[in-house]
Amino acid sequence: MKCPDFDRDNLFDFDDHYFSLMALEKYDPKLIAIVRQNWLKTRQFCKEHLAPYILSEDKKNASDPNHISWDLLRLAGRHGRLTVYIPKFLGGSSLGSPFLMLPDVEEEAAVDTGYSGMLGGHGLGLTALMMSLNLRILQQVANKITVNEKSEKPYVIDCAITEPTAGTDVEEVELYPKARLTCQAKKVAGGVVLNGRKVFISTGHMASDHIVLMPFDLKDPINNYGGFLVPGNSKGFSLGRKERKMGHLISTVSELIFEDCFVPDENIIMSTLEFPEFKDRDQFQLVLEMVLGITRTAVGAMGTGNARGSFERVLALAKKTKYRGRTLVNQQWAQAMLTNMFMNAMMARSVYLEATFAILTNIESTLSRSIPSFMNTEFMKKMFNTTLYKKIFHSRWLRKLMIRRILDTPLENRARIQFMSSMAKVVGSDMAMENGHLAVEFLSRAGLRHDKGIEKGFRDAKLLQIFEGTNQLNRLIMFKHYIARHIPGVEVF
Amino acid sequence: MSTSDLQPFRDLALRFARKELDPKAIDSDNYPFCDFNRGAIRTAQEAGLFKIMLSEAHGGAGQGIAALCEILFSLAKSDASFAAIVFINTLSKSAVLKWGSKPIIERFIQSQLIAFPAYDLPTDLPTDLIAEKMGDAFSLNGRVEFFPLAPVADALILPAKIQDSEVNVFFLIDARTKGISIGEPILSLGLRSCPVSDVELDRVETSAESLLCKDARTEYPALTANFRPAVAALAVGVLSGSYEAAKAYAKERFQGGKIIVEHEQVGLMLANMAVLTESGKALVQSMAQAADEGKPWPLSDAGLILLTEQASRATTDGVQVLGGYGYMKDYGQEKRMRDAKQIESIFGASPLKRMELIAEILRQEK
Numbered sequence: 113m114k115c116p117d118f119d120r121d122n123l124f125d126f127d128d129h130y131f132s133l134m135a136l137e138k139y140d141p142k143l144i145a146i147v148r149q150n151w152l153k154t155r156q157f158c159k160e161h162l163a164p165y166i167l168s169e170d171k172k173n174a175s176d177p178n179h180i181s182w183d184l185l186r187l188a189g190r191h192g193r194l195t196v197y198i199p200k201f202l203g204g205s206s207l208g209s210p211f212l213m214l215p216d217v218e219e220e221a222a223v224d225t226g227y228s229g230m231l232g233g234h235g236l237g238l239t240a241l242m243m244s245l246n247l248r249i250l251q252q253v254a255n256k257i258t259v260n261e262k263s264e265k266p267y268v269i270d271c272a273i274t275e276p277t278a279g280t281d282v283e284e285v286e287l288y289p290k291a292r293l294t295c296q297a298k299k300v301a302g303g304v305v306l307n308g309r310k311v312f313i314s315t316g317h318m319a320s321d322h323i324v325l326m327p328f329d330l331k332d333p334i335n336n337y338g339g340f341l342v343p344g345n346s347k348g349f350s351l352g353r354k355e356r357k358m359g360h361l362i363s364t365v366s367e368l369i370f371e372d373c374f375v376p377d378e379n380i381i382m383s384t385l386e387f388p389e390f391k392d393r394d395q396f397q398l399v400l401e402m403v404l405g406i407t408r409t410a411v412g413a414m415g416t417g418n419a420r421g422s423f424e425r426v427l428a429l430a431k432k433t434k435y436r437g438r439t440l441v442n443q444q445w446a447q448a449m450l451t452n453m454f455m456n457a458m459m460a461r462s463v464y465l466e467a468t469f470a471i472l473t474n475i476e477s478t479l480s481r482s483i484p485s486f487m488n489t490e491f492m493k494k495m496f497n498t499t500l501y502k503k504i505f506h507s508r509w510l511r512k513l514m515i516r517r518i519l520d521t522p523l524e525n526r527a528r529i530q531f532m533s534s535m536a537k538v539v540g541s542d543m544a545m546e547n548g549h550l551a552v553e554f555l556s557r558a559g560l561r562h563d564k565g566i567e568k569g570f571r572d573a574k575l576l577q578i579f580e581g582t583n584q585l586n587r588l589i590m591f592k593h594y595i596a597r598h599i600p601g602v603e604v605f
Numbered sequence: 606m607s608t609s610d611l612q613p614f615r616d617l618a619l620r621f622a623r624k625e626l627d628p629k630a631i632d633s634d635n636y637p638f639c640d641f642n643r644g645a646i647r648t649a650q651e652a653g654l655f656k657i658m659l660s661e662a663h664g665g666a667g668q669g670i671a672a673l674c675e676i677l678f679s680l681a682k683s684d685a686s687f688a689a690i691v692f693i694n695t696l697s698k699s700a701v702l703k704w705g706s707k708p709i710i711e712r713f714i715q716s717q718l719i720a721f722p723a724y725d726l727p728t729d730l731p732t733d734l735i736a737e738k739m740g741d742a743f744s745l746n747g748r749v750e751f752f753p754l755a756p757v758a759d760a761l762i763l764p765a766k767i768q769d770s771e772v773n774v775f776f777l778i779d780a781r782t783k784g785i786s787i788g789e790p791i792l793s794l795g796l797r798s799c800p801v802s803d804v805e806l807d808r809v810e811t812s813a814e815s816l817l818c819k820d821a822r823t824e825y826p827a828l829t830a831n832f833r834p835a836v837a838a839l840a841v842g843v844l845s846g847s848y849e850a851a852k853a854y855a856k857e858r859f860q861g862g863k864i865i866v867e868h869e870q871v872g873l874m875l876a877n878m879a880v881l882t883e884s885g886k887a888l889v890q891s892m893a894q895a896a897d898e899g900k901p902w903p904l905s906d907a908g909l910i911l912l913t914e915q916a917s918r919a920t921t922d923g924v925q926v927l928g929g930y931g932y933m934k935d936y937g938q939e940k941r942m943r944d945a946k947q948i949e950s951i952f953g954a955s956p957l958k959r960m961e962l963i964a965e966i967l968r969q970e971k
């Protein structure tokens with residue numbers, strides 16, 4: 113039976129895929145219109161501007177391990193991609209749906225998962241800044257990103273958590289007491305001194321400044337934690353090697369070295385020394401949970417994009433490849449295999465969208481909703497830069513209020529965000545890896561050569577199962593936050 | 606994985622791998638962005654690794670598939686790319702011996718490397734190269750895609766179709782023949798230092814003598830049936846290397862207050878790798894024995910599918926055990942994952958191999 117010939121360029125159109133968002137349109141037409149508009153912009157950028165460079169940049173990085181894809185960072189900057197998640201009142205271009213931006217991430221990852229990784233460190237840094245509720249530093253960083261976005265050296269940041277001997281352990285609060293941490297911050301007059309080595313830091317070699325998390329006390333790290341903005345030119349700070357890895361080649365992954373690196377008080381983003389009254393209220397735990405809750409959901413979207421990209425590329429080649437004289441798409445086994453790949457992408461998307469809704473419905477904070485339109489304007493940006501507003505928004509009083517408010521988030525709400533975001537991450541990355549395997553198996557020869565782009569999807573997919581907590585750790589996190597809640601006394605980790 | 610009479614071959618390969626492959630495997634994987642490891646090829650040649658299956662008259666060891674599997678397994682544990690070179694070259698030399706005339710054999714059998722289209726499904730050979738008959742000779746026009754060893758070979762065994770017919774044949778031609786242009790080495794997913802390129806042929810004139818196999822459609826599948834255990838040996842070799850590396854790391858690395866091998870999720874991944882490695886070794890041995898006894902079907906076909914598919918999945922877990930370090934080039938674990946995936950495509954795409962298997966089973970039952 114023949115099928116009508118639709119325009120296949122529109123494969124994975126919004127209307128074919130985001131049914132839950134479209135259902136929401138009934139209740140909040142404006143919000144979903146914004147999501148759709150963002151998505152269209154991203155899709156256009158990816159197709160017209162990003163896609164042509166992807167394979168050549170990947171190859172450049174493969175041939176020269178010291179290559180850094182500045183061209184792609186500049187491309188992203190020229191097209192306003194570095195400020196796209198920063199709200200307008202802070203100088204960015206976000207249309208106002210910070211928590212419903214994941215379809216954009218999926219779109220980017222579908223074209224190049226490495227590209228979404230390249231900006232992943234930047235996004236992680238921004239997320240950490242937002243969750244720290246330090247509006248002063250957030251505004252300062254956001255300004256630098258905006259001002260330099262279209263320059264020859266765009267300003268981006270990264271976020272340093274992982275240490276050489278502690279990967280999984282620093283991705284889950286309960287494992288901190290067991291972690292073999294070596295990095296340590298020491299409070300001195302006028303600032304802090306940082307020492308140690310951070311590894312596998314995404315965006316590291318591209319970042320101008322670095323968001324660095326380190327404890328003050330290695331014996332009780334979780335209750336003595338700090339976050340710092342470390343300028344790239346700080347004395348005692350240096351970049352170590354750029355890692356050589358299997359995929360995500362355009363994304364630099366770096367070693368950061370701190371040797372008696374002094375950071376002034378004004379660059380302390382958050383610290384358990386700041387509000388002693390919150391000390392026993394797991395402030396750091398909450399920030400870490402929130403950051404990972406958001407970024408793990410984003411990894412789910414990256415996985416979905418990767419899985420989808422593999423499918424799209426395979427389909428394009430299947431239309432031209434023959435087996436025993438017949439085109440692959442006309443053969444039943446091929447149709448079933450392609451459909452499996454399609455289903456994998458759809459399943460992964462369902463979970464990350466559901467996780468997004470879990471975040472939206474479980475954080476009691478203005479940050480969780482779409483930003484009210486009166487806030488998200490050029491006028492408010494100007495207001496925010498006046499001394500009076502700065503005085504209010506940067507005040508200790510407001511910061512304390514916001515922290516208390518977020519600390520008051522009930523434990524069940526926090527747990528829901530945790531297990532859903534872990535699930536988005538595991539399902540998304542597993543589906544990406546599965547589709548990577550299927551894609552190479554499906555095409556064999558064409559799947560193996562770099563110039564067809566299929567094998568790149570396979571190489572890129574693997575990282576998603578590892579970073580932001582291995583999928584093994586994330587399974588235990590889901591157990592802890594969902595199943596264990598119903599079994600009093602059960603031991604986890 | 607061997608019986609004791611194969612022990613010398615295993616020892617030979619292990620000694621060679623330890624000395625020549627282990628120190629360089631990760632660096633030479635940068636090919637095509639570094640030089641091809643000619644040195645190791647020469648040393649292997651001197652050690653006789655390329656001549657295991659050649660008769661003693663040709664200076665070989667006169668061994669069968671079992672000895673070849675033994676060697677490939679041990680080499681692939683250290684560097685699957687190099688093992689793949691040995692595999693493809695042994696396959697091409699066997700083709701020369703099986704199908705070549707006396708002068709052709711004399712001329713080519715001592716060549717260092719002969720390219721062979723090992724990534725193609727034996728029953729569905731590519732037809733982009735057309736051979737036009739011109740009196741006694743042929744004129745070859747067209748291309749062969751993703752042709753392993755082409756960038757470094759002295760001679761090529763080219764799959765072609767006779768013009769205006771449905772007949773598939775092979776030609777054996779010197780790589781420097783006028784009209785042959787060998788493309789830039791292709792950057793591939795795995796087996797990177799087993800070079801691959803596209804080859805274009807423009808009015809390449811060749812004598813009838815170089816027509817190696819007059820009916821590739823029936824004769825080639827029979828030849829590959831014997832070599833399927835060898836591909837399975839490559840897969841199990843890589844898997845075994847990945848398993849050993851993962852196990853060693855898991856015994857060293859602390860996470861969550863204990864060495865990670867004590868985390869049961871890690872233990873289970875290692876157990877799965879152990880299950881496949883141990884049973885894989887035994888299966889390869891049975892496959893090789895069946896091939897050497899002249900009855901490879903159906904065990905070789907079935908075993909090849911099972912082991913190459915499973916090895917590619919399990920080496921993915923081999924990376925997972927090492928976490929972030931597994932994804933970095935330094936530990937060689939990501940290379941094994943890529944190599945295993947590429948090995949899965951030797952002799953064609955995996956789903957097609959399955960369809961050919963069941964088609965053949967049904968044909969024989971008729």
